[in-house]
Amino acid sequence: MLEIIDVSRRYGEYLALRDVNLRVHAGEFFTLLGPSGCGKTTLLRSIAGFDHPDSGDILLDGKSLLHLPPEKRPVHTVFQSYALFPHMTVADNIAFPLRMAKLDKTEIARRVEEVLEDVRLPDKARHYPQALSGGQRQRIAIARALVNRPRLLLLDEPLSALDAKLREQMQIELINLQKDIGITFVYVTHDQGEALALSHRIAVMNQGEISQIDEPAQLYNCPGNRFVADFIGQCNILDGTVIESHSDRVDVELDGLGRISLSAHIPANLHSGERCALTLRPEKIRLAKQLEANDAELHFRGQVHDTLYMGDVTIYIVELGEGVKVEALLANSAPGRARLFDPGDTVEIAWHADAGHLVR
Amino acid sequence: MHHRLSKVLLALPPAAYLVVFFAVPSLLMLLASFRYPGEYGGLAPWYYIDDGQLSLDLTTENWLRLVESTIYLGLLLKSLGFALLTTLICALMAYPLALTIARSPKRHRDLLLLLVILPFWSNFLVRIYAWMIIFSPQGALSEGLNAVTGLLGLEPVNLMFSSTAVIVCLVYVHLPFMILPLYANLEKHDPALLDAAQDLGANARQRFWKITWPLSLPGIYAGGVLVFIPSLGIFAIPDLLGGTNGIMIGNVIKQQFVEARDWPFGSVLSLVLTAITLMLVAIAGRFGRPKGTANG
Ligand SMILES: Nc1ncnc2c1ncn2[C@@H]1O[C@H](COP(=O)(O)OP(=O)(O)OP(=O)(O)O)[C@@H](O)[C@H]1O
Ligand SMILES: [Mg+2]
Numbered sequence: 001m002l003e004i005i006d007v008s009r010r011y012g013e014y015l016a017l018r019d020v021n022l023r024v025h026a027g028e029f030f031t032l033l034g035p036s037g038c039g040k041t042t043l044l045r046s047i048a049g050f051d052h053p054d055s056g057d058i059l060l061d062g063k064s065l066l067h068l069p070p071e072k073r074p075v076h077t078v079f080q081s082y083a084l085f086p087h088m089t090v091a092d093n094i095a096f097p098l099r100m101a102k103l104d105k106t107e108i109a110r111r112v113e114e115v116l117e118d119v120r121l122p123d124k125a126r127h128y129p130q131a132l133s134g135g136q137r138q139r140i141a142i143a144r145a146l147v148n149r150p151r152l153l154l155l156d157e158p159l160s161a162l163d164a165k166l167r168e169q170m171q172i173e174l175i176n177l178q179k180d181i182g183i184t185f186v187y188v189t190h191d192q193g194e195a196l197a198l199s200h201r202i203a204v205m206n207q208g209e210i211s212q213i214d215e216p217a218q219l220y221n222c223p224g225n226r227f228v229a230d231f232i233g234q235c236n237i238l239d240g241t242v243i244e245s246h247s248d249r250v251d252v253e254l255d256g257l258g259r260i261s262l263s264a265h266i267p268a269n270l271h272s273g274e275r276c277a278l279t280l281r282p283e284k285i286r287l288a289k290q291l292e293a294n295d296a297e298l299h300f301r302g303q304v305h306d307t308l309y310m311g312d313v314t315i316y317i318v319e320l321g322e323g324v325k326v327e328a329l330l331a332n333s334a335p336g337r338a339r340l341f342d343p344g345d346t347v348e349i350a351w352h353a354d355a356g357h358l359v360r
Numbered sequence: 361m362h363h364r365l366s367k368v369l370l371a372l373p374p375a376a377y378l379v380v381f382f383a384v385p386s387l388l389m390l391l392a393s394f395r396y397p398g399e400y401g402g403l404a405p406w407y408y409i410d411d412g413q414l415s416l417d418l419t420t421e422n423w424l425r426l427v428e429s430t431i432y433l434g435l436l437l438k439s440l441g442f443a444l445l446t447t448l449i450c451a452l453m454a455y456p457l458a459l460t461i462a463r464s465p466k467r468h469r470d471l472l473l474l475l476v477i478l479p480f481w482s483n484f485l486v487r488i489y490a491w492m493i494i495f496s497p498q499g500a501l502s503e504g505l506n507a508v509t510g511l512l513g514l515e516p517v518n519l520m521f522s523s524t525a526v527i528v529c530l531v532y533v534h535l536p537f538m539i540l541p542l543y544a545n546l547e548k549h550d551p552a553l554l555d556a557a558q559d560l561g562a563n564a565r566q567r568f569w570k571i572t573w574p575l576s577l578p579g580i581y582a583g584g585v586l587v588f589i590p591s592l593g594i595f596a597i598p599d600l601l602g603g604t605n606g607i608m609i610g611n612v613i614k615q616q617f618v619e620a621r622d623w624p625f626g627s628v629l630s631l632v633l634t635a636i637t638l639m640l641v642a643i644a645g646r647f648g649r650p651k652g653t654a655n656g
Contacts, residue, residue, distance in 0.1 A: 048559055050555060050558075050559075069558075070555075070558045070559050071558050071559070071560075071561045072561075075559075076559055076560060077555075077556070077559045079552050079555070079556055081550070081552050083550065083552040083553050083555065083556035084556075085553060085556075085557075085570075085571060086553075086575070087574045087575055096557070096560055096562075096570070097560035100560060100561035100562050100566065101561055144560070145559075145560070148560070148561070
C-alpha cells in the first residue's frame with residue numbers, strides 16, 4: 001500500500017536517508033525503529049510531505065505522493081508534541097480536519113462524538129487542551145488524526161512524553177485502536193521494547209539505512225546483523241571464524257572458546273575463513289553450579305564476574321576465559337536472595353547448538 | 361492561610377502604586393470638577409467659614425457645560441475616531457512586519473527589532489519637526505503630490521495643518537508599540553501547530569485565519585491599548601501639525617489648564633477621557649485573554 005523506493009535525503013554533507021526501500025501493507029502496524037539521529041523523523045516527514053527526498057519515490061496505492069503538498073495527502077500525523085490547538089476545545093480540535101474537508105455540520109458532530117468514544121474521552125469535548133493530562137492529550141491528538149479516516153496514520157514517538165506506567169497502558173490502547181479501525185499505522189520509536197510490543201513488522205534503521213525488516217519475533221530471534229542483534233534486547237555477541245560450512249551445520253572457531261558446531265540459523269553461502277559472530281540471547285543460556293551433560297548442548301565452565309539484580313531476574317556476567325564474557329540470567333523465583341551466585345563462584349553454562357544465530 | 365497572606369503581600373506594592381498615582385489624583389480631579397475656577401487660574405476654595413458656620417462652595421456648572429455644548433462631545437468623538445483609525449492602521453501595518461520578523465531566522469531577528477526601536481533613539485519633538493519639514497508646502501512630498509493634482513486639474517492640496525498630517529504622524533510615532541507586543545506574541549507560536557494544521561488539510565490561508573490569527577489576538581489587543589490610549593490623549597502632534605482642523609481633545613484639555621485657566625472644566629474633560637480609557641482597557645482585557653486559560 002505504501003511503497004518507499006530508493007529514497008535518499010541529504011542535509012549538506014550528511015546523508016540522513018540512503019536508498020531506503022520498504023513496503024507497508026494495508027492494515028499493518030509498521031514501525032520504524034532506530035537510535036537517535038538515524039533518520040526516522042526525516043523519513044516520516046517525507047511521507048507526510050514536510051520534507052522532500054532528493055531522489056527516489058514514495059507511492060501510496062501505486063500513485064506517487066511527491067508532487068502533493070502535505071494538506072493534499074491522505075496521510076495524517078500524530079506529532080510528538082501533540083500540537084493540539086490551544087485556542088480550540090477538544091471537540092473543535094477534532095472537528096478541524098473534518099471542517100477542512102467541508103463535511104456538513106451534523107456529520108461532523110456525529111464523527112467527533114464517535115471518535116471521542118473510541119479514545120474513551122466522551123466527556124472532555126468542551127475542555128481546552130490545557131485542562132487535560134498528558135495521556136488525555138495524547139488520545140485527543142490521535143483522535144484528531146484519525147477522525148477523517150486517513151489512508152495512513154503516521155506517529156512520531158507519540159508516547160515518549162508519558163511516564164512508564166501510562167506508556168504501557170497507551171500501548172495496549174494503541175494496539176486495540178489500530179485493530180478496531182483497521183487504519184495502517186507507521187510508527188516511529190527509538191524504544192525497542194515498544195516496537196516489539198506494538199508492531200506487526202519493524203524496520204530497523206541505522207545511520208539512514210534500513211538494517212532489517214521483519215516481524216518482531218523473527219527480528220529478536222534471528223537478527224540479520226550485529227547492529228540489529230545489539231540494538232534489540234540484550235545480546236551476547238561472540239566473534240569467531242568460520243571453519244567449515246555444511247548443509248545442516250557450521251563449524252566455527254569462537255575467539256577464546258574454541259571450536260564448536262552450530263546447527264540453526266546459518267546465513268547463506270558462508271565460506272571458510274570468514275569472520276562471523278554468534279548472537280545469543282541471555283535467556284537462551286542455562287546457568288547452574290553443575291549441569292548434566294547433554295549432547296545437543298554446548299557446555300562451558302566459567303567464573304561469575306559480576307551480577308546485576310533487576311528485581312524479577314538477576315543478570316550474571318560469566319567469564320569463560322581469555323576475556324570472553326557472557327551474560328546469562330536466572331529468574332529470582334526463590335524468595336529472599338538477590339542472587340544465587342556471587343562474583344568469583346565457578347559455574348557451568350550451556351546452550352543449545354541451535355539457540356544462537358550466526359551473523360556476518 | 362499562609363498562601364493567602366503571601367498573595368495579599370504580593371498585591372500590596374502595585375495596589376499602593378495605583379492608589380498614590382491613580383486613585384488619589386483622580387479623586388482630586390473629581391473634587392476639582394465641582395469647584396469654581398480661581399481668579400488667576402487654579403481653583404477657588406471649596407468651602408468657606410461664615411460666622412463659624414462651614415459652607416461648601418461647589419457647583420455642577422462645569423459638568424453642565426460639557427453636556428450643553430456639542431463642541432466638546434464632538435471633539436471627543438473625533439478624537440476617538442482619530443485614535444481608532446491610528447490603531448487600525450498601526451495594526452494593519454504592524455501585522456505583516458511582526459510576522460516577518462517572528463518567522464525570520466533567529467540571527468536576523470535582533471537586528472530587525474533594533475530597526476523597529478531605532479526611532480526611539482532620537483527625541484520625540486525632533487521627529488515631529490522632521491514631519492513638519494516633510495509636510496511643508498515646499499517639501500518634496502507636497503510638491504510631488506501637487507504636481508500630480510495639477511496635471512489632473514485638481515486643486516492643490518495642503519498637507520500641513522490637516523487631519524491627514526496628524527494621523528500619519530500618530531501612526532508613525534505609535535507603530536513600534538503595536539509591532540513589539542505583536543511580535544512577542546507571534547514569536548511564541550509553536551511552529552508544530554501550523555504543521556499540524558497543514559497535515560490535517562488546511563491550506564495557507566486557512567492556516568493563517570484558523571491558527572495564527574486567533575492566537576495573535578491577545579498581542580493585537582495589547583498593542584491596541586498601547587497605541588490607542590496615548591493617541592487619544594496626545595496634544596503635541598495636533599499642536600504642531602494639526603492646525604485648526606486637526607485639533608484633538610488633548611489640545612482642549614491643555615488649553616483649559618494653561619491658556620483658559622479653567623482648571624475645573626479641564627478636570628471634567630480629563631475625567632471623561634480617563635473614564636473612556638478605563639472602559640476600553642476593561643473591554644480589551646476581557647477579549648485579550650487567551651482562550652482556554654483561567655475563566656476568572
Ligand atoms: N533540517 C535539517 N538540517 C540539517 N540536518 C538535519 C535536518 N533535519 C535532520 N537533520 C539531521 O538528519 C539526521 C536524521 O534526523 P532525524 O530527525 O530524522 O532523526 P531521528 O531518527 O528522528 O532521531 P530522533 O530519534 O532523535 O528523533 C540527524 O543527524 C539530523 O541532525
Ligand atoms: Mg525524530
